[in-house]
Amino acid sequence: MKQEKRTAISLEHVTKSFGEKHVLRDVSLAIQEGEAVCLLGRSGTGKSVTLKLMIALLKPDKGRVWIGDQDISRLEREELSQVRRKMGFLFQSAALFDSLSLHDNLALPLVRMTDKSKAQIEDTVHDVLSEVGLADDAQSMPADLSGGMKKRAGLARALMLDPEILLIDEPSSGLDAITASEIDELLLNRKMRHKTTLVVVTHDPHGARRVGDRFAVLDQGSLIAFGSLQELEHHPSNIVRKLMAER
Amino acid sequence: MKSFFESVGRFARFCGTVILDVFRPPIELEQLWWEIGQIGSRSLPLVAAAGLASGVIMTLHSRTYLVRFGAAAMVPAVQSLGFFIEIGPLLTALLVSGRVGAGIGAVLSNMRATEQIDAIESLSVDSFKFLVAPRVLACVLVLPPLTLFTDFSGLLGGYLAEFAASHMSGHLYIERAFSDLRWENFIPPTIKTSIFGFIIGTVSSFFGYTTNEGADGVGRAATNSVVISSLLVIVADIILVRCIFLVFPETAL
Secondary structure, three states, X not given: OOOOOOEEEEXXXXXXXXXXXXXXXXXXXXXXXXXXXXXXXXXXXXHHHHHHHHOOOOOOOEEEEEEOOEEHHHXXXXXXXXXXXOEEEEOOOOOOOOOOOHHHHHHHHHHHHOOOOHHHHHHHHHHHHHHOOOHHHOOOOHHHOOHHHHHHHHHHHHHOOOOOEEEEEOOOXXXXXXXXXXXXXXXXXHHHHHOOEEEEEOOOHHHXXXXXXXXXXXXXXXXXXEXXXXXXXXXXXXXXXXXXXXX | OHHHHHHHHHHHHHHHHHHHHHHOOOOOHHHHHHHHHHHHHHHXXXXXXXXXXXXXXXXXXXXXXXXXXXXXXXXXXXXXXXXXXXXXXXXXXXXXXXXXXXHXXXXXXXXXXXXXXXXXXXXXXXXXXXXXXXXXXXXXXXXXXXXXXXXXXXXXHHHHHHHHHHOOOHHHHHHHHHXXXXXXXXXXXXXXXXXXXXXXHHHHHHHHHHOOOOOHHHHHHHHHHHHHHHHHHHHHHHHHHHHHHHHOHHHOO
16 A cells, blocks of 8 residues: 655745845745655745745745644744754855864764764764765865865765755755766765655756756746656746756 | 834844843853853953053053152052053953954854854754853953953053163062052952953844845944944943942042
8 A cells, every 4th residue: 555645844825025025925835755856946036045944044924834744934942943953954055164173063963952972973973974975074174175075064964963854955056067966966865765855956957857856946936836857847837948958 | 213223122132132041051161161262362462462551651651740749659559540440441341342342243244144053053053042142151251351461461561661760679569559459449340341241242243143244244243343342331331430439439539
Protein backbone atom coordinates (compact mmCIF):
# COMPACT_ATOMS: atom_id res chain seq x y z
CA MET A 1 0.00 0.00 0.00
CA LYS A 2 1.38 3.40 -0.93
CA GLN A 3 2.09 5.58 2.11
CA GLU A 4 0.79 9.14 1.79
CA LYS A 5 3.43 11.81 2.36
CA ARG A 6 2.85 14.56 4.89
CA THR A 7 3.23 18.24 4.12
CA ALA A 8 6.57 19.59 5.37
CA ILE A 9 6.14 23.26 4.42
CA SER A 10 3.01 25.11 3.44
CA LEU A 11 2.47 28.74 2.47
CA GLU A 12 -1.14 29.96 2.55
CA HIS A 13 -1.98 33.19 0.74
CA VAL A 14 1.28 34.82 1.84
CA THR A 15 1.79 38.50 1.07
CA LYS A 16 4.92 40.46 1.92
CA SER A 17 5.88 44.07 1.25
CA PHE A 18 8.86 46.24 2.15
CA GLY A 19 7.50 49.76 2.37
CA GLU A 20 5.83 50.52 -0.93
CA LYS A 21 7.42 47.56 -2.67
CA HIS A 22 5.20 44.47 -2.91
CA VAL A 23 7.55 41.48 -2.92
CA LEU A 24 5.10 38.58 -2.62
CA ARG A 25 1.42 38.61 -3.55
CA ASP A 26 -0.92 35.90 -2.31
CA VAL A 27 1.53 33.02 -2.68
CA SER A 28 0.31 29.54 -1.75
CA LEU A 29 2.24 26.31 -2.11
CA ALA A 30 2.72 23.03 -0.25
CA ILE A 31 5.91 20.98 -0.16
CA GLN A 32 5.84 17.32 0.84
CA GLU A 33 8.26 15.61 3.24
CA GLY A 34 11.37 14.30 1.48
CA GLU A 35 10.62 16.31 -1.64
CA ALA A 36 13.07 18.64 -3.40
CA VAL A 37 11.46 21.81 -4.70
CA CYS A 38 13.39 24.40 -6.71
CA LEU A 39 12.23 28.01 -6.64
CA LEU A 40 12.97 29.74 -9.92
CA GLY A 41 12.35 33.21 -11.23
CA ARG A 42 14.05 36.34 -12.40
CA SER A 43 16.08 38.45 -9.96
CA GLY A 44 13.98 40.42 -7.49
CA THR A 45 10.86 38.27 -7.79
CA GLY A 46 10.80 37.28 -4.10
CA LYS A 47 12.55 33.88 -4.10
CA SER A 48 14.93 34.61 -1.22
CA VAL A 49 12.15 36.35 0.70
CA THR A 50 10.03 33.20 0.31
CA LEU A 51 12.88 31.15 1.73
CA LYS A 52 13.30 33.50 4.71
CA LEU A 53 9.58 33.37 5.38
CA MET A 54 9.85 29.57 5.58
CA ILE A 55 12.22 29.84 8.54
CA ALA A 56 10.54 32.92 10.05
CA LEU A 57 13.49 35.25 9.50
CA LEU A 58 10.76 37.40 7.99
CA LYS A 59 7.09 37.50 8.96
CA PRO A 60 4.35 37.66 6.33
CA ASP A 61 2.14 40.76 6.21
CA LYS A 62 -0.80 38.49 5.39
CA GLY A 63 -1.23 34.73 5.21
CA ARG A 64 0.32 31.85 7.10
CA VAL A 65 3.47 29.77 6.93
CA TRP A 66 3.25 26.21 8.23
CA ILE A 67 6.12 23.92 9.12
CA GLY A 68 4.44 20.57 9.68
CA ASP A 69 1.42 21.41 11.78
CA GLN A 70 2.81 24.64 13.29
CA ASP A 71 2.05 28.11 12.00
CA ILE A 72 5.49 29.67 12.46
CA SER A 73 4.32 33.18 11.63
CA ARG A 74 2.59 33.26 15.03
CA LEU A 75 5.05 31.42 17.26
CA GLU A 76 6.89 32.92 20.24
CA ARG A 77 10.69 32.78 20.33
CA GLU A 78 11.03 29.54 22.33
CA GLU A 79 8.55 27.61 20.17
CA LEU A 80 10.09 29.05 17.03
CA SER A 81 13.52 27.95 18.23
CA GLN A 82 12.23 24.37 18.54
CA VAL A 83 10.86 24.46 14.98
CA ARG A 84 14.09 25.94 13.62
CA ARG A 85 16.04 23.06 15.13
CA LYS A 86 14.45 20.88 12.47
CA MET A 87 15.67 23.20 9.72
CA GLY A 88 18.94 24.20 8.10
CA PHE A 89 19.59 27.28 5.97
CA LEU A 90 22.39 27.82 3.48
CA PHE A 91 22.66 31.54 2.76
CA GLN A 92 23.65 32.86 -0.64
CA SER A 93 26.85 34.33 0.84
CA ALA A 94 27.24 31.32 3.19
CA ALA A 95 27.12 33.88 6.09
CA LEU A 96 29.92 32.19 8.05
CA PHE A 97 30.84 33.98 11.27
CA ASP A 98 33.94 36.06 10.46
CA SER A 99 35.43 35.88 13.92
CA LEU A 100 35.22 32.08 14.29
CA SER A 101 37.26 29.34 12.65
CA LEU A 102 35.47 26.88 10.39
CA HIS A 103 35.49 24.33 13.21
CA ASP A 104 33.93 26.80 15.66
CA ASN A 105 31.36 27.90 13.07
CA LEU A 106 30.18 24.31 12.85
CA ALA A 107 30.45 23.53 16.55
CA LEU A 108 28.40 26.58 17.58
CA PRO A 109 24.91 25.10 17.05
CA LEU A 110 25.93 21.86 18.78
CA VAL A 111 27.45 23.66 21.77
CA ARG A 112 24.41 25.90 22.09
CA MET A 113 21.55 23.59 21.26
CA THR A 114 22.56 20.07 22.32
CA ASP A 115 23.88 18.24 25.36
CA LYS A 116 26.64 16.55 23.39
CA SER A 117 30.03 16.14 25.06
CA LYS A 118 33.11 17.86 23.68
CA ALA A 119 34.31 14.58 22.15
CA GLN A 120 30.94 13.96 20.49
CA ILE A 121 30.95 17.51 19.10
CA GLU A 122 34.47 17.00 17.72
CA ASP A 123 33.36 13.76 16.05
CA THR A 124 30.23 15.32 14.55
CA VAL A 125 32.14 18.36 13.24
CA HIS A 126 34.76 16.08 11.70
CA ASP A 127 32.12 13.83 10.11
CA VAL A 128 30.18 16.72 8.58
CA LEU A 129 33.35 18.45 7.37
CA SER A 130 34.43 15.17 5.77
CA GLU A 131 31.01 14.87 4.12
CA VAL A 132 31.55 18.23 2.39
CA GLY A 133 35.27 17.62 1.73
CA LEU A 134 36.67 20.21 4.13
CA ALA A 135 38.11 17.99 6.87
CA ASP A 136 41.62 19.47 6.40
CA ASP A 137 40.40 23.06 6.70
CA ALA A 138 38.79 22.90 10.13
CA GLN A 139 41.07 25.54 11.63
CA SER A 140 40.87 27.95 8.68
CA MET A 141 39.12 31.27 9.10
CA PRO A 142 36.25 32.08 6.70
CA ALA A 143 38.32 34.85 5.06
CA ASP A 144 40.87 32.21 3.99
CA LEU A 145 38.32 30.06 2.15
CA SER A 146 37.44 30.24 -1.55
CA GLY A 147 33.86 30.89 -2.69
CA GLY A 148 33.16 27.20 -3.27
CA MET A 149 34.69 26.23 0.08
CA LYS A 150 32.56 28.85 1.84
CA LYS A 151 29.44 27.44 0.21
CA ARG A 152 30.35 23.93 1.31
CA ALA A 153 31.19 25.20 4.80
CA GLY A 154 27.85 27.01 4.97
CA LEU A 155 26.13 23.80 3.90
CA ALA A 156 28.07 21.86 6.54
CA ARG A 157 26.92 24.28 9.23
CA ALA A 158 23.32 23.99 8.02
CA LEU A 159 23.64 20.20 8.40
CA MET A 160 25.02 20.25 11.95
CA LEU A 161 21.68 19.75 13.69
CA ASP A 162 20.75 17.03 11.19
CA PRO A 163 17.79 18.99 9.81
CA GLU A 164 14.65 17.47 8.35
CA ILE A 165 14.27 20.50 6.08
CA LEU A 166 17.08 22.25 4.21
CA LEU A 167 16.55 25.69 2.70
CA ILE A 168 19.22 26.60 0.16
CA ASP A 169 19.64 30.08 -1.32
CA GLU A 170 21.40 30.00 -4.69
CA PRO A 171 23.86 27.16 -4.11
CA SER A 172 25.64 27.70 -7.43
CA SER A 173 25.88 31.50 -7.56
CA GLY A 174 29.43 32.70 -8.19
CA LEU A 175 30.75 29.16 -8.60
CA ASP A 176 32.24 27.41 -11.60
CA ALA A 177 30.25 24.56 -13.18
CA ILE A 178 32.31 21.81 -11.52
CA THR A 179 32.04 23.26 -7.99
CA ALA A 180 28.34 23.96 -8.53
CA SER A 181 27.75 20.35 -9.55
CA GLU A 182 29.67 19.19 -6.43
CA ILE A 183 27.26 21.21 -4.28
CA ASP A 184 24.30 19.72 -6.18
CA GLU A 185 25.76 16.28 -5.52
CA LEU A 186 25.97 16.99 -1.78
CA LEU A 187 22.33 18.09 -1.77
CA LEU A 188 21.24 15.00 -3.69
CA ASN A 189 23.16 12.74 -1.29
CA ARG A 190 21.46 14.40 1.64
CA LYS A 191 18.05 13.94 0.07
CA MET A 192 18.65 10.29 -0.82
CA ARG A 193 20.31 9.20 2.42
CA HIS A 194 18.43 11.22 4.99
CA LYS A 195 15.13 11.87 3.17
CA THR A 196 15.70 15.56 3.82
CA THR A 197 13.13 17.99 2.40
CA LEU A 198 14.94 20.48 0.14
CA VAL A 199 13.86 23.93 -0.97
CA VAL A 200 16.42 25.37 -3.37
CA VAL A 201 16.38 28.89 -4.78
CA THR A 202 18.35 28.83 -7.99
CA HIS A 203 18.99 30.56 -11.30
CA ASP A 204 20.67 27.47 -12.67
CA PRO A 205 18.20 25.33 -14.70
CA HIS A 206 20.76 22.55 -15.08
CA GLY A 207 21.26 22.29 -11.32
CA ALA A 208 17.51 22.60 -10.74
CA ARG A 209 16.83 19.69 -13.10
CA ARG A 210 19.37 17.54 -11.25
CA VAL A 211 18.10 18.29 -7.75
CA GLY A 212 14.43 19.14 -8.06
CA ASP A 213 11.38 16.88 -7.96
CA ARG A 214 9.04 19.82 -8.50
CA PHE A 215 9.58 23.41 -9.54
CA ALA A 216 7.92 26.65 -8.46
CA VAL A 217 8.24 29.73 -10.63
CA LEU A 218 7.77 33.23 -9.21
CA ASP A 219 7.23 36.28 -11.34
CA GLN A 220 6.69 39.78 -9.94
CA GLY A 221 5.88 38.33 -6.54
CA SER A 222 3.26 35.87 -7.75
CA LEU A 223 3.54 32.11 -8.08
CA ILE A 224 2.85 31.53 -11.76
CA ALA A 225 3.70 27.83 -11.98
CA PHE A 226 4.24 24.87 -9.66
CA GLY A 227 4.71 21.36 -10.90
CA SER A 228 6.96 18.67 -12.32
CA LEU A 229 9.59 19.19 -15.02
CA GLN A 230 7.30 17.81 -17.74
CA GLU A 231 4.43 20.08 -16.66
CA LEU A 232 6.57 23.19 -16.65
CA GLU A 233 8.34 22.45 -19.93
CA HIS A 234 4.95 22.59 -21.61
CA HIS A 235 3.58 25.46 -19.51
CA PRO A 236 1.64 28.14 -21.43
CA SER A 237 3.76 30.92 -19.91
CA ASN A 238 6.76 31.90 -21.99
CA ILE A 239 8.66 32.97 -18.84
CA VAL A 240 8.25 29.52 -17.28
CA ARG A 241 9.42 27.71 -20.41
CA LYS A 242 12.44 30.03 -20.74
CA LEU A 243 13.44 29.56 -17.10
CA MET A 244 13.21 25.79 -17.39
CA ALA A 245 15.08 25.63 -20.68
CA GLU A 246 18.65 24.22 -20.52
CA ARG A 247 21.13 26.86 -21.63
CA MET B 1 9.35 64.48 14.72
CA LYS B 2 7.21 61.34 14.67
CA SER B 3 10.15 59.21 13.51
CA PHE B 4 12.31 60.72 16.27
CA PHE B 5 9.87 59.59 18.96
CA GLU B 6 9.53 56.22 17.23
CA SER B 7 13.31 55.83 17.38
CA VAL B 8 13.36 56.82 21.06
CA GLY B 9 10.60 54.27 21.73
CA ARG B 10 12.46 51.54 19.85
CA PHE B 11 15.66 52.38 21.74
CA ALA B 12 13.85 52.27 25.09
CA ARG B 13 12.45 48.84 24.20
CA PHE B 14 15.92 47.74 23.10
CA CYS B 15 17.36 48.84 26.48
CA GLY B 16 14.62 46.94 28.31
CA THR B 17 15.35 43.76 26.33
CA VAL B 18 19.08 44.15 27.06
CA ILE B 19 18.44 44.36 30.83
CA LEU B 20 16.14 41.31 30.76
CA ASP B 21 18.50 39.28 28.57
CA VAL B 22 21.56 40.03 30.71
CA PHE B 23 19.86 38.33 33.67
CA ARG B 24 17.95 35.64 31.73
CA PRO B 25 19.71 32.27 31.96
CA PRO B 26 21.83 30.87 30.51
CA ILE B 27 24.40 33.61 31.16
CA GLU B 28 26.70 33.95 28.16
CA LEU B 29 29.88 33.62 30.24
CA GLU B 30 32.17 32.55 27.41
CA GLN B 31 31.04 35.40 25.19
CA LEU B 32 31.25 37.79 28.13
CA TRP B 33 34.88 36.88 28.91
CA TRP B 34 35.79 37.24 25.27
CA GLU B 35 34.16 40.67 25.04
CA ILE B 36 35.80 41.83 28.29
CA GLY B 37 39.14 40.79 26.83
CA GLN B 38 38.43 42.59 23.57
CA ILE B 39 37.05 45.78 25.08
CA GLY B 40 39.31 45.92 28.13
CA SER B 41 42.71 44.87 26.88
CA ARG B 42 42.48 46.74 23.60
CA SER B 43 41.31 49.95 25.26
CA LEU B 44 43.94 49.83 27.98
CA PRO B 45 46.87 51.34 26.01
CA LEU B 46 44.60 54.11 24.72
CA VAL B 47 43.22 55.16 28.10
CA ALA B 48 46.64 54.85 29.76
CA ALA B 49 48.29 57.04 27.11
CA ALA B 50 45.45 59.57 27.14
CA GLY B 51 45.47 59.68 30.95
CA LEU B 52 49.22 60.20 31.07
CA ALA B 53 49.12 62.99 28.50
CA SER B 54 46.13 64.66 30.15
CA GLY B 55 47.89 64.47 33.51
CA VAL B 56 50.93 66.27 32.13
CA ILE B 57 48.78 68.93 30.42
CA MET B 58 46.61 69.50 33.49
CA THR B 59 49.63 69.98 35.72
CA LEU B 60 51.23 72.37 33.23
CA HIS B 61 48.08 74.50 33.24
CA SER B 62 47.08 74.29 36.90
CA ARG B 63 50.65 74.80 38.16
CA THR B 64 50.97 78.15 36.37
CA TYR B 65 47.99 79.60 38.26
CA LEU B 66 48.56 77.86 41.59
CA VAL B 67 52.17 79.10 41.74
CA ARG B 68 50.95 82.62 40.96
CA PHE B 69 48.65 82.45 44.03
CA GLY B 70 51.33 80.87 46.20
CA ALA B 71 49.60 77.51 46.31
CA ALA B 72 52.11 75.29 44.48
CA ALA B 73 51.74 72.67 47.19
CA MET B 74 48.15 72.17 46.04
CA VAL B 75 49.14 70.91 42.58
CA PRO B 76 49.00 67.17 43.49
CA ALA B 77 45.66 67.54 45.30
CA VAL B 78 44.09 69.45 42.40
CA GLN B 79 45.40 66.79 40.06
CA SER B 80 44.02 63.85 42.03
CA LEU B 81 40.64 65.48 42.76
CA GLY B 82 40.28 66.56 39.15
CA PHE B 83 41.05 63.11 37.81
CA PHE B 84 39.17 60.97 40.31
CA ILE B 85 36.04 63.14 40.39
CA GLU B 86 35.56 64.02 36.75
CA ILE B 87 38.39 63.93 34.23
CA GLY B 88 39.11 60.20 34.59
CA PRO B 89 35.52 58.98 34.30
CA LEU B 90 34.51 61.31 31.47
CA LEU B 91 37.74 60.98 29.50
CA THR B 92 37.60 57.17 29.75
CA ALA B 93 33.95 57.05 28.70
CA LEU B 94 34.55 59.28 25.68
CA LEU B 95 37.62 57.32 24.61
CA VAL B 96 35.83 53.99 24.99
CA SER B 97 32.84 55.42 23.17
CA GLY B 98 35.12 56.28 20.24
CA ARG B 99 37.07 53.07 20.19
CA VAL B 100 34.63 50.42 21.40
CA GLY B 101 31.34 52.08 20.41
CA ALA B 102 32.43 52.43 16.79
CA GLY B 103 33.70 48.86 16.84
CA ILE B 104 30.47 47.38 18.19
CA GLY B 105 28.36 49.43 15.78
CA ALA B 106 30.49 48.42 12.78
CA VAL B 107 30.78 44.73 13.69
CA LEU B 108 27.08 44.22 14.37
CA SER B 109 25.93 46.17 11.34
CA ASN B 110 28.38 44.22 9.17
CA MET B 111 26.99 40.98 10.61
CA ARG B 112 23.51 42.20 9.76
CA ALA B 113 24.52 43.21 6.22
CA THR B 114 26.24 39.87 5.55
CA GLU B 115 23.31 37.87 6.99
CA GLN B 116 25.42 36.51 9.86
CA ILE B 117 22.75 37.57 12.36
CA ASP B 118 20.11 35.79 10.28
CA ALA B 119 22.40 32.76 10.22
CA ILE B 120 22.61 32.75 14.03
CA GLU B 121 18.81 32.91 14.23
CA SER B 122 18.45 30.12 11.66
CA LEU B 123 20.57 27.92 13.97
CA SER B 124 17.95 28.40 16.72
CA VAL B 125 20.34 30.63 18.68
CA ASP B 126 18.92 33.85 20.17
CA SER B 127 21.11 36.37 18.33
CA PHE B 128 20.19 39.24 20.65
CA LYS B 129 21.20 37.36 23.76
CA PHE B 130 24.28 35.95 22.05
CA LEU B 131 25.59 39.17 20.48
CA VAL B 132 24.14 42.16 22.30
CA ALA B 133 23.78 41.21 25.97
CA PRO B 134 27.44 40.17 26.48
CA ARG B 135 28.73 43.29 24.73
CA VAL B 136 26.65 45.62 26.91
CA LEU B 137 27.52 43.76 30.11
CA ALA B 138 31.21 43.79 29.18
CA CYS B 139 31.06 47.59 28.71
CA VAL B 140 29.36 47.94 32.11
CA LEU B 141 32.00 45.83 33.85
CA VAL B 142 35.06 47.16 32.04
CA LEU B 143 34.51 50.91 32.35
CA PRO B 144 35.28 51.24 36.13
CA PRO B 145 38.67 49.44 35.98
CA LEU B 146 39.60 51.32 32.82
CA THR B 147 38.71 54.55 34.63
CA LEU B 148 41.10 53.62 37.42
CA PHE B 149 43.85 53.17 34.84
CA THR B 150 43.09 56.62 33.44
CA ASP B 151 43.06 58.12 36.96
CA PHE B 152 46.41 56.65 37.96
CA SER B 153 47.96 57.34 34.55
CA GLY B 154 46.82 60.94 34.97
CA LEU B 155 48.46 61.09 38.39
CA LEU B 156 51.65 59.62 36.96
CA GLY B 157 51.63 62.19 34.16
CA GLY B 158 51.00 64.94 36.71
CA TYR B 159 53.88 63.72 38.84
CA LEU B 160 56.27 63.64 35.87
CA ALA B 161 55.34 67.22 34.96
CA GLU B 162 55.67 68.32 38.60
CA PHE B 163 58.99 66.54 38.99
CA ALA B 164 60.30 68.26 35.88
CA ALA B 165 59.28 71.64 37.32
CA SER B 166 60.07 71.31 41.03
CA HIS B 167 61.85 67.97 41.57
CA MET B 168 59.16 67.03 44.10
CA SER B 169 59.71 63.54 45.52
CA GLY B 170 57.27 60.76 44.62
CA HIS B 171 56.50 60.14 48.28
CA LEU B 172 55.56 63.77 48.91
CA TYR B 173 53.53 63.95 45.72
CA ILE B 174 51.45 60.89 46.68
CA GLU B 175 50.97 62.17 50.22
CA ARG B 176 49.70 65.54 48.97
CA ALA B 177 47.63 63.98 46.17
CA PHE B 178 45.65 61.77 48.53
CA SER B 179 45.54 64.04 51.61
CA ASP B 180 42.21 65.67 50.63
CA LEU B 181 40.75 62.73 48.71
CA ARG B 182 37.87 60.95 50.44
CA TRP B 183 36.19 57.71 49.52
CA GLU B 184 33.09 59.59 48.36
CA ASN B 185 35.29 61.53 45.91
CA PHE B 186 36.51 58.27 44.50
CA ILE B 187 33.87 55.51 44.70
CA PRO B 188 30.69 57.16 43.26
CA PRO B 189 32.43 58.79 40.26
CA THR B 190 34.15 55.50 39.43
CA ILE B 191 30.97 53.47 39.75
CA LYS B 192 29.02 55.94 37.61
CA THR B 193 31.18 54.87 34.67
CA SER B 194 29.22 51.60 34.68
CA ILE B 195 26.24 53.66 33.60
CA PHE B 196 28.42 55.23 30.90
CA GLY B 197 29.34 51.68 29.88
CA PHE B 198 25.67 50.74 29.65
CA ILE B 199 25.01 53.79 27.47
CA ILE B 200 27.96 53.04 25.15
CA GLY B 201 27.07 49.34 24.90
CA THR B 202 23.35 49.79 24.26
CA VAL B 203 23.62 52.77 21.89
CA SER B 204 26.28 51.19 19.70
CA SER B 205 24.56 47.78 19.76
CA PHE B 206 21.26 49.45 18.87
CA PHE B 207 22.70 51.16 15.80
CA GLY B 208 24.62 48.03 14.76
CA TYR B 209 21.96 45.40 15.43
CA THR B 210 18.95 47.24 14.05
CA THR B 211 20.50 48.66 10.88
CA ASN B 212 18.90 47.47 7.69
CA GLU B 213 20.78 49.35 5.03
CA GLY B 214 23.26 46.77 3.74
CA ALA B 215 26.91 47.74 3.38
CA ASP B 216 26.05 51.48 3.39
CA GLY B 217 24.68 51.11 6.90
CA VAL B 218 27.99 49.90 8.37
CA GLY B 219 29.73 53.28 8.27
CA ARG B 220 26.58 55.08 9.36
CA ALA B 221 26.08 52.74 12.30
CA ALA B 222 29.68 53.25 13.44
CA THR B 223 29.42 57.03 13.21
CA ASN B 224 26.02 57.19 14.93
CA SER B 225 27.29 54.90 17.69
CA VAL B 226 30.14 57.27 18.53
CA VAL B 227 28.24 60.54 18.17
CA ILE B 228 25.08 59.55 20.06
CA SER B 229 26.80 57.57 22.81
CA SER B 230 29.31 60.41 23.44
CA LEU B 231 26.49 62.92 23.62
CA LEU B 232 24.40 60.74 25.94
CA VAL B 233 27.43 60.10 28.17
CA ILE B 234 27.89 63.84 28.66
CA VAL B 235 24.19 64.42 29.33
CA ALA B 236 24.10 61.46 31.73
CA ASP B 237 27.18 62.83 33.48
CA ILE B 238 25.38 66.08 34.32
CA ILE B 239 22.48 64.12 35.82
CA LEU B 240 24.75 61.70 37.68
CA VAL B 241 26.87 64.50 39.17
CA ARG B 242 23.68 66.05 40.53
CA CYS B 243 22.64 62.68 41.93
CA ILE B 244 26.03 62.20 43.61
CA PHE B 245 25.72 65.66 45.20
CA LEU B 246 22.28 64.72 46.50
CA VAL B 247 23.51 61.47 48.05
CA PHE B 248 26.89 62.83 49.20
CA PRO B 249 26.30 66.57 49.84
CA GLU B 250 29.77 66.94 51.38
CA THR B 251 31.36 66.22 47.99
CA ALA B 252 29.78 69.36 46.51
CA LEU B 253 32.55 71.92 46.61
